[in-house]
Amino acid sequence: MNPYEQKRRWKFLLLAFAVVIAAASLWYSYYLVKNIALSERTRAQVWAISTKKIVEIEDTNDEFLTYIYSVRDSLTMPAIVTDERDSIIYWKGLDSTRTNIPQEANLSIESPLVHRKMYDPAYFKQQLEEMKSQHLPIVITLDNGQKWFVFYKDSLLLTQLRVFPYIQLTVIAIFLLVAYTVFSSSRRSEQNLVWVGMAKETAHQLGTPISSLMAWIELLKEKFNADNDPLILEMENDVKRLEMVADRFSKIGSKAVLQSHPVFGVVEDYVTYFKVRASDKISFIVTGDREVEAMMNIPLFDWVIENLLKNAVNAIEGEGKIEVKVIENLVKEQVFIDVIDSGKGIPRMKFETIFQPGYTTRKRGWGLGLSLTRRIVENYHKGEIFVKDSEPGRGTTMRIILKSSTRYEPTTT
Incomplete structure (x- = not known):
């Protein structure tokens, strides 16, 4: 497993562990909420029973009544008691500033429970609707057959x-x-x-x-x-290439000097140099627009073409073809450079992965070629590079997008 795949696996494992922790936290919170809600329902039912007993006990001096009042008053959740017509009979735990404004309450039943206070009908209606949405009412059936309904909502803690x-x-x-x-x-x-x-x-x-x-x-x-x-001329050419490689490395981290060059000519010159050093079983062809120009740094851009051609050659097993196509996009004033090979292709899920540092499918590869290529294209030439199209067994098309010379605006890297 290459370092990038291992790194990605660790990321997935850590993400899965974080999801498990979050799920466990939510589940335990749900467990607590469920139990507290059940406890509050039980207290509300006890409160409803005590309310019924207060109505049914006629002797106001009954000592038991005092105990029932204390039970009823122990409820901490906001609650409203209504009759069958939704007329409010009693309330508890609501905002006192909204229950004392000068508007007469609609009190339809006479009993010791009735609060003869002034209240805000809109506020009570809103509170009642909220309680109805949270819990089913607790029904109180009085001795005379009339039914009262106890509505309550969750406590602040819940x-x-x-x-x-x-x-x-x-x-x-x-x-x-x-x-x-x-x-x-x-x-x-x-x-x-x-x-x-x-x-x-x-x-x-x-x-x-x-x-x-x-x-x-x-x-x-x-x-x-x-x-x-x-032979000596070829040696001299290779030494010049080494000199150019050293020059490329010296330019990394520095501001690249870009000049307008015909893209076709730059690409054709490098392909001509490269193909004599590749297998005779692989044919190379450069096609497209010969006149279009773009702002480039030739030593660095040659490095880009070199990396793409090397990857294309490595992807071809036996005989094959590599085509470099230069296309001018007049609408967007861009230049497309497509490197098309007939190699083994790239799975769609790897389209972005191949540009990550350390990713390689070769046993002796460092996995830095395409990462460096993207850096040169995007950071120095302000362009784009991506896998335009690929399918396992049917080859790959890599696309570079550069601004044409007419669209170039000087930038500092």
Whole structure:
């Protein structure tokens, strides 16, 4: 398993563990809410029974009545008692500032329970509707056959307990998201510093042996009078390529100088250089618009084409074809460079994964080629690169999008 796949698996495991914790927290909160709600229902039923007893006891001096009053008054939840016509008979635990405004209550039943207070009909209606939506009423059947209905709503504690887990999980999620963003940004910054440092150190280390090789080639030419010897010329070309590679590394982390170049010519020149170093079983072709230009840094953009061509060659087993197509999009004033191969293809679920650092399907691969390619295209050329189309067994099309020269606006990287 490559490092990226392992990293992604750990992310899934941690995410699954977080989901289990959240689910367990919500389940336990639901368990507590359910039990507290059952307890409150029981207390409401006891309160309803005590209310009925108060109505039925005619002797107001009965000592038992005092006890029943104390039981009834022990209820902590807001409650309303109504008759069959929804006329309010008694209430408890409501907002006192809304029960004492100058409007006569609609009191239809005479009893010791009736509160002769002024109240706000709209407020009581709203409270009654809310209670009806929360719980079924507790029915009190009086001796005369008349029915009263006791409505109640959740206590403040139960209401808070219902919503607290969601608030808690939301706060934790926001905190983790912010922390992850900060640490990811910090880690990315550190990675960029390491990347730039390694690139510049590589360029520095390559400088001395490349200079020596160039000197040795000049000595060979002079000693054997072989200025036009094809082998020495190829050696000279490869040393120049090494010099260009060192130059590429030295440009990482620096502001790239972009100039307008004909895209077709730049791509064709590099494909011509590359194909003589690839298998004879693979044919290369460059097609498309020859005149369209884009702002490019040729050494860096050659690196992009090189990585894409290498991946295309590695994807072809045996004979195959690689086509690089240059297309001008006049509507959006963009240039498309499509690298099309007849290789083994990429599964759709891997379209983004292949650009992650460390991802590779080769035993000796580092998994940095396409990551570096995306960095060069997006950070230095302000373009886009993505898998346009691919299907296992039928090849892949990689697309690069650059701004045409007429749309270019200087930017600082």
